[in-house]
Amino acid sequence: MEKVKILETCAVCGKPRRVIANFLGNEREFKVLCDCEEKEKAEQERTEELIQRRHQAQYNRSVAFSDSRFKDYTFLHDDGLQPRLSQALRRFCDNFERYKNRGKGLFLWGSPASGKTFLAGCVLNELIDRGYKCLATSLPTILAQSFDTKEKENFLRRFVDYDLILIDDFGTERTTESALETIFAFFDMLNMHKKTLIVTSNLSVSTVFTEQYKDVRLGRIYSRLSECLFPIEVNGVSHRYKEAKDTYLSMKEELGL
Ligand SMILES: [Zn+2]
Numbered sequence: 500m501e502k503v504k505i506l507e508t509c510a511v512c513g514k515p516r517r518v519i520a521n522f523l524g525n526e527r528e529f530k531v532l533c534d535c536e537e538k539e540k541a542e543q544e545r546t547e548e549l550i551q552r553r554h555q556a557q558y559n560r561s562v563a564f565s566d567s568r569f570k571d572y573t574f575l576h577d578d579g580l581q582p583r584l585s586q587a588l589r590r591f592c593d594n595f596e597r598y599k600n601r602g603k604g605l606f607l608w609g610s611p612a613s614g615k616t617f618l619a620g621c622v623l624n625e626l627i628d629r630g631y632k633c634l635a636t637s638l639p640t641i642l643a644q645s646f647d648t649k650e651k652e653n654f655l656r657r658f659v660d661y662d663l664i665l666i667d668d669f670g671t672e673r674t675t676e677s678a679l680e681t682i683f684a685f686f687d688m689l690n691m692h693k694k695t696l697i698v699t700s701n702l703s704v705s706t707v708f709t710e711q712y713k714d715v716r717l718g719r720i721y722s723r724l725s726e727c728l729f730p731i732e733v734n735g736v737s738h739r740y741k742e743a744k745d746t747y748l749s750m751k752e753e754l755g756l
Pocket residue numbers: 509510511512513514533534535536
């Protein structure tokens with residue numbers, strides 16, 4: 500053991516702060532961190548990491564949502580009218596790592612404007628805050644882009660980078676032969692990579708998850724989805740209606756009517 504001469508100790512924790520020790524045959528003075536300084540350094544690193552993580556989340560959010568409305572779709576803005584549903588979706592976030600590894604996602608279905616997109620947005624925002632990479636998109640968006648792309652396969656492969664992909668409003672897209680082919684290729688690729696999806700749809704669970712398909716091509720797509728999605732019915736008070744009603748009430752008040 501080298502002999503170390505202590506020059507200065509910390510008045511608070513009593514540990515050395517400056518020492519003289521042998522370095523390659525010469526006596527040299529060294530600065531060492533006392534317990535207080537170690538603690539301070541660790542705290543600083545934690546703060547920097549937190550800031551770094553917040554910046555990353557901010558960036559990931561800007562990538563995830565091309566529609567800025569999504570930024571307000573958070574559990575904080577949840578009106579709590581469907582407590583069991585909100586609770587279930589929070590649990591989905593809490594256990595996301597497990598669902599991600601198994602490629603298991605959610606099929607949120609219900610009547611138009613029942614809050615499906617809002618709730619899906621809550622999940623995405625929550626997961627983005629937790630450091631995951633998400634993307635909110637729709638099949639019309641994918642179809643519009645992939646037809647511009649010569650290398651369709653390369654285009655589709657870009658989606659593999661995300662931890663979670665939201666396909667909003669499934670079932671409203673074109674069902675031409677080539678559209679269905681692209682859609683099937685898209686889901687097939689995601690399925691192959693065990694990607695976790697959230698699909699929102701006005702189509703009922705019995706339409707998508709049934710074994711009896713009228714259309715063979717649609718049936719192939721539906722059966723891919725039913726393999727990896729857990730269906731949840733969203734039957735809440737319309738968020739859009741509530742927004743409209745709130746606007747109506749606040750305008751009524753402003754106008755003094
Ligand atoms: Zn100290």
